[in-house]
Amino acid sequence: MSVQTQTLSDIACTVPGATDLFNDYNLDFFLNGKQQLKVALANAKIDKAAFLFKLTNLEQAESKSHFNWQTQSPIKLVAHIIDNFHEKHRIQFRQLLHLCKVVQEKNPHKEYFPQHLESHLSQMRYELEEHMMKEEAILFPMIMKGFYPSGPISVMEAEHLEHAAALDKLSELTQQFTPPADADDNWRLLYTQTKQLYNDLKEHIHLENNILFSQR
Numbered sequence: 170m171s172v173q174t175q176t177l178s179d180i181a182c183t184v185p186g187a188t189d190l191f192n193d194y195n196l197d198f199f200l201n202g203k204q205q206l207k208v209a210l211a212n213a214k215i216d217k218a219a220f221l222f223k224l225t226n227l228e229q230a231e232s233k234s235h236f237n238w239q240t241q242s243p244i245k246l247v248a249h250i251i252d253n254f255h256e257k258h259r260i261q262f263r264q265l266l267h268l269c270k271v272v273q274e275k276n277p278h279k280e281y282f283p284q285h286l287e288s289h290l291s292q293m294r295y296e297l298e299e300h301m302m303k304e305e306a307i308l309f310p311m312i313m314k315g316f317y318p319s320g321p322i323s324v325m326e327a328e329h330l331e332h333a334a335a336l337d338k339l340s341e342l343t344q345q346f347t348p349p350a351d352a353d354d355n356w357r358l359l360y361t362q363t364k365q366l367y368n369d370l371k372e373h374i375h376l377e378n379n380i381l382f383s384q385r
Contacts, residue, residue, distance in 0.1 A: 178202030178379035199375035262294040
């Protein structure tokens with residue numbers, strides 16, 4: 170099968186580094202993962218030859234750390250999501266909100282700091298925590314027993330759309346995670362870690378929407 174006829178989610182699962190490449194080109198692999206690559210490239214008006222060259226290089230590179238979660242049991246995937254995303258996000262938000270306060274208190278150019286960044290991160294944290302708690306307490310235990318309740322899954326997928334909109338807003342507030350030229354180290358660290366959260370949450374949603382929930 171040509172890579173161009175594969176879906177974004179299949180490529181994300183099987184090609185090491187593909188999700189980073191998708192992020193570089195703003196290809197939505199986490200909400201629209203069932204879209205064929207050739208369709209996504211055409212819709213985004215991306216230079217197909219340049220993109221495929223980069224993707225081919227990734228396919229040819231070896232990565233011992235890459236793991237295809239399509240081949241694993243739901244029990245293993247749920248454990249992976251909780252350990253490597255749910256817990257990680259909780260730590261990330263604590264660190265980011267702390268850095269927001271540090272930058273606003275100590276940076277000499279704090280008047281240029283995004284006015285609503287801290288409040289937006291706080292709201293994201295609250296909404297994502299509520300979401301993760303529902304998964305951990307209700308949905309995931311059911312999935313681990315072999316049940317895929319359509320109602321709760323549909324609710325989680327709808328909330329993923331809200332998380333995606335929040336990520337778009339996060340990118341907008343930070344000028345695509347680009348600090349001012351004269352930003353201090355704390356400000357630069359804040360934006361670096363914010364971009365990491367952005368990428369991690371997209372990967373998190375991808376694993377749920379395109380792999381875990383697709384087994385129902």
